[in-house]
Amino acid sequence: MTISNTEPENWLAQRVAASRDSFRQLENAGLGAKIAQSRDGKTITLSDGQKIVEFASCCYLGFETDQRLVEAAKRSLDCWSTQLACARTRIVTHEVLELEGLLSQILGGMSVTVFQSASLAHIGVLPLFASGVLPSFPMRSPRFILDRKAHASIQVLRAVLESFGAVMMVDIGDLEAVKSNLQSIRRAGDTPVVICDGIGSMGHIAPIEQILLMLEEVDGFLYCDDAHGFSVIGEHGQGHAMTHLRRCPHRGIVVVSLNKSFGTNGGAVAVPTEGDLDLIRRYATSYAFSGSPALALVSASTESARIHLSEELGERQRLFRDNLAVLDLELDGIGYPLINQHSASPVRGIVLAEEDACIKFCSSILRQGFLLTTALYPTVERNAATARIAVSASHSRDEIVGLCRTIRDVASRSI
Ligand SMILES: Cc1ncc(COP(=O)(O)O)c(C=O)c1O
Structure with a gap:
């Protein structure tokens, strides 16, 4: 089989070619798909035994572990297989x-x-x-x-x-x-x-x-x-x-x-x-x-x-907003541009810009027990690599403050 050195002609092949190296780097840094063995709320035990608190799930209101939803799914399995x-x-x-x-x-x-x-x-x-x-x-x-x-x-x-x-x-x-x-x-x-x-x-x-x-x-x-x-x-x-x-x-x-x-x-x-x-x-x-x-x-x-459709949703939304406000406050002045700070969006992120820097940043945060999403090109534009933070209503204040302390620490060493 001959391997061509020429530029790929179509847009998808170009994207793949332009991002292949950074995905490889991501995996080498231990940020590829982690294997989860079990979960307890926002704490995940990985297959190597490490326990991490995840800030990667976009289930912002915390319904994914709500027992009422779990029971409804079980009843359906009994009824419909x-x-x-x-x-x-x-x-x-x-x-x-x-x-x-x-x-x-x-x-x-x-x-x-x-x-x-x-x-x-x-x-x-x-x-x-x-x-x-x-x-x-x-x-x-x-x-x-x-x-x-x-x-x-x-x-x-x-x-x-x-x-x-x-x-x-x-x-x-x-x-x-x-x-x-x-x-x-x-x-x-x-x-x-x-x-x-x-x-x-x-x-x-x-x-x-x-x-x-x-x-x-x-x-x-x-x-x-x-x-x-x-x-x-x-x-x-x-x-x-x-x-x-x-x-x-x-x-x-x-x-x-x-x-x-x-x-x-x-x-x-x-x-x-x-x-x-x-x-x-x-x-x-x-x-x-x-x-x-x-x-x-x-x-x-x-x-x-x-x-x-019940009043409970408003309470969950408020709880989530409170947690988001804690994050926004704790991340003030960390020295990197922040995405959406104090905005109505549920999405937050730290823009590290260079892919390399973002991979190192997220990898250091993971070693301290917190999982963020490392967003690289083509998920974001070139040179806009971002550590995305997904806070949930289920995170405790201690978990959020712990994450922010770690981020500050890693940021102060990377700038
Ligand atoms: C804006 C947006 N639309 C769609 C999707 C895909 O949603 P689904 O998992 O339901 O296909 C995502 C998931 O990342 C998303 O962020």
């Missing part, structure tokens, strides 16, 4: 329908269906949306304004989008650029479509309210991934995007993940009408030709949804 191995276009359990009804209440009364994950929801729904076949979103030669930082599960569908209309990459926080693109698309008589994350997994908060106002003026549509905003923000945990979209539901689609704060497994899509859902259920490949989300987790999700 592991799965009903059949597409939902043929037979669907009443629990799935019940879950969708509860999620609709959480998501501002929009029509909701569930997928096995948010990523699979994108694969099923984004092509249908872009094609203009969903009744609420008629497209006249669509053109897509895609946020540069939108999640990888959307970026990977860029070529699919391009088969329906031109894609322009923008920084969603640059409202002037968004506006001038929207207006020029409209002047050409085409349909403008904005695609972005509500709360970015590595930083920014999208200005959804302003974008919706602009879309109203140009008769355009929004497709928003709010995986990180769901549960943790807004009434009943409706999320950052739905807090605004609920006032003009005909303007867009929101996709959420149940794999994060919701504490279970799966994804959900919220669309304006049952007519949109009918089409998705019939034609979305990851719905029509795929099995149901795992039934035990559907029952756990139903339990989580009931909690979201």
